[in-house]
Amino acid sequence: MEAELHPAAKAVLDTGALRTLSRDLPAPGTTRTVGGAPGSLPLAALAALATLLPHRRWVVAASSPGEAGEHLSDLETLLGPGAAVHYPQREDFGTDDGDDSRIETRGRRVEAFESFLGSRAPILVATRRALQELAPLPRDLAALRFTVTTGQVLRPGALADALEKRGFERAPMVEQAGQYAVRGGLIDLFSFGAAGPARVEFWDDDVESIRFFDILDQRSTGDTGRIDILPVSFGAGPGESSRTSPAQSPDLPRGTPTAPSSLLDRLARGTVLVRIGGGGWTEEATPVWRRAESRYRDAARWGSPARRPGRLFLAPEALAGRARLHPQLVFVEEHVGDPVFQARRPPPIERDTRRLRSFLAGAAASGAETHILCDNEGQAARLEELVAVRDRVPAGCHLVVGSISGGFRLASATAPVNVLTDHEIFRRGRKLRRRKRFRGAASLESLAQLSPGDYVVHMEHGIGRFRGLERVTIGGESIESLVIVYDGDEILRVPVDLLDQVERWVGTHPDDAPARLHRIGGKRWKTLKRKTQAAINRMTAELLELYAAGRARPG
Template sequence: APGLPVLELPAWDCLPYDRVSPGSDAAAKRLDALTAMIALAKKPHRAVILTTANALLQRIPPSELVEAQTFHARPGNQIDMNALVSRLETSGFERVPTVRGIGEFAVRGGILDLFAPGWTEALRLDFFGDTLESIRVFDAATQRTTGQRKSMALQAMSEVALTPETISRFRRSYIEAFGAPQRDDGLYAAVSEGRRFAGMEHWLPFFYERLETVFDYLPDTPVIFDHLAHEALAERHTLILDHYEARRKQADGALKDAVPYKPVAPDLLYLSPENLITSLGPREAIDFTPFDAPDVGAKKVYHAGSRHGRSFVEERADPNANVFDVVVKHIADERAARRRVVIAGWTEGSLDRLGQILAEHHLGNLKQVVTLAEAEKLEPGQAALAVLPLESGFETEKLVVVAEQDILGDRLIRRSKRKKRPSDFIAEASALSAGDIVVHADHGIGRFIGLRTIEAVGAPHDCLEIHYAGDDRLFLPVENIELLSRYGSDTAEATLDKLGGGAWQSRKARLRKRLLDMAGQLIRIAAERQMRSAPPLVPAEGLYGEFAARFPYEETDDQQTAIDSVRDDLAAGKPMDRLICGDVGFGKTEV
């Protein structure tokens, strides 16, 4: 729907029945979307709400309680600063010395800094007694003031509000579901004391008298399901049930003194696909399909009037054809037929390169548009370039979109390595088998025994049990799993280290010395290289662009940086001095 405002409602970014809470970014985006949906229900206007199968199946807090947690203020208001601090803490904000990220607040005398969901910058509230004197915008990175605000709307940071009412209801529901809690039940103890507990959101039904669904927030809004959405909903529900059963079985294998994870019943926290269909009620529900298909009973099936655009796969495979000449002719034919044409690239860089190549093949007079809404305003027969995340092009009666992948082939993306999230840890630990030889960065070679739940500081923690020589044992929290690596393939010759022994540190010290010696040699070689010269090598841009376009993978930021650096080296008039490093399959060959 070009031109309409879009709200995005993401799902929790953690696994079902996890021991960790949703990340602050995901929680902020969810509360921002829920608050906007409440406002939309009160003052209806045309808008699009985008969500996922995961988010749609998840039950959410009642709208009136989410609305009640929203706090409005403007300069001149009388506000009890201590009451505001208490409100922030019960709403899920974290008190810190200096505000750096979403969900944090800090207090310094009569100044309160906070960074709330939905805000692009943090706010600084300046109080004189109980009077709010000013609301200033500041950059969380530099702490410098960048502007003023006339008002603010502050919403919660978590879907769990720890109020006397919700705490009482949680205690009652927890006991009804699981019986009297153990003395060292960290979750029950923390909530009873009004403290937040990691992963407490997974017991969301216990905090409220009832939960709602996305459909309850917007009771008369039509719903459109994308192609294969129902299959995605069924797969997600199966995953939820699998995790629930895994937690139940894990409780049976917990250590004697450990408090087992007690999962809430799936139907309390999630919708089943059948419940979801029932929740739709009499509202209009439409299924998008890429095919011409009739309605099925009350179920409406809608073909949006577009079809797949032309793919140039045959021309790419023909060694005697130039795919760019064929593309230019195709675009010229469509323009002659008075149809608008958009050439879509995935990124600014790839679009610039594609535009240069097409220009060299005599495709000119191209405009630049940002959205499809702008493309619809082009004059008939005009062509334009746009950055659009399209895997393939499409055609309507008046518009032809040619995607980068149609011309160059399927867009292939390597998954970039990222910092491990807590939600990934249990899965990785479970991938280890009992008896595997592992290497700890600080303690050396040990034998993995299994995943154990132990009590620490009054709370249960998932740990990896590792045995060392002399029957020494190490319980490593799963959040520190990056300290472990697998031993080489030949584990038969592995000798276990002793915890606290000096052998492992001695081996590391010897290796460190060898590396320092090698570094000295490299420095001497680098100095000699700087004294020499070489002929500069600069490729012709047009030919280089066509050559680069033949590679099917989209360059990552790191790849592009490496490519640019190598080209600079070749043109510098010095012998090359660069090593391209990367994991197997991460694109060194393309560089």
């Protein structure tokens, strides 16, 4: 498997520090500091450890949602999709999982929980606030997953009831995860944890076929023999009081609600908690707890409904106590601790081609290997042209598609290794891609597709104009957001992790512009969406009539 590793992880794997760490991980209740870990070296080390120790489980505790996104993207680059899952923190600070306004957040929490504790993904990434949050996490992991297979005896009504009990919303047409639609002998559904939306076809009380379909044009894309369905949130589903497998009995009643607990309470004691720099558990948990206390006092003062902090979060000391039950690794850039990687940050290139060529020439002369990590094939081709001398790249220089957040220079490998990233060379932000789409809109996959002045369409507010990126501070967290200008110069700020709610506006011709911008929350956009939905419903009815006529025709 080492040969399949990303070059950055392979370089770290070849160090004595990594070998020492793999042989002597901290025991439960102890913490080990690992020094000399700049840039994305901690994630490369974790990728190497996960490769060497495939039966171990790892939880990466990030300081913010943005940092969690970077860690997840690095791990997907280093190990491939599916090796790491993201357990996001709740969108709404003062609510529990059942009341969180974002169904995508609720569903992704269930999906990550089930995948990690079910040993399908060895690494889970979460913010420390997400680990501090309390939720009705089920103890019976098997009860979460409900399976439908071709040939199974299952009434269409029983499947619909099972979906309702798991929190699915019935809709005229499935457009996002957490929805289902009933159309004659067909049930369309989109579950978190599934490869995509699925269409279940019944013949009387038998499942005749299961097909995946494209959520944009509703056309079938391929057959499958089974689908696994997860609840849309914790607390939705058959509950853990039932002893019968939901795959055998899909119409189980809701069970007794599970007492709220932290994700840390559900981890095996040997699960390694990984922190990269930052403060301690109590230090980072205290502002969250104080904010929850303040919100509760304000709500009580005004007679508004609110939950006590202890129903939503672990107290700071309790969080630190839970963490101390597990082995902990803390990576720091300073050369302290044991072991210590002989690594440092690469020199700044500052978009200077001559400086880059000089660095590569010096690396070649010293016998070092240099890997330049690029976001895509086009960027790799561009860099190859820039660094080539007489149409040849310098000795030891390798252009690799698959970038990480930060580069590093490693002297302690078998041979010196330099890991550079194209976004650091050109001094620009790294563009994180959303690899999974839970909605039907043709959403943007990368900020690279947008330039200031472009017209965009927000799912809830309609057409506006993209002005640029801006960092805003919410609840003490710095969040990068898209700034969209609407009619009347109204401003909407969309966090970059909600990029899937925005798509580029496209006219008939490249130079077309929309007649006018919409207003935030205005009636024109809502009316247009309602008319479009009505047209889709009419088309769906016509297709169902054709389908029924075809089934009734002899032969």
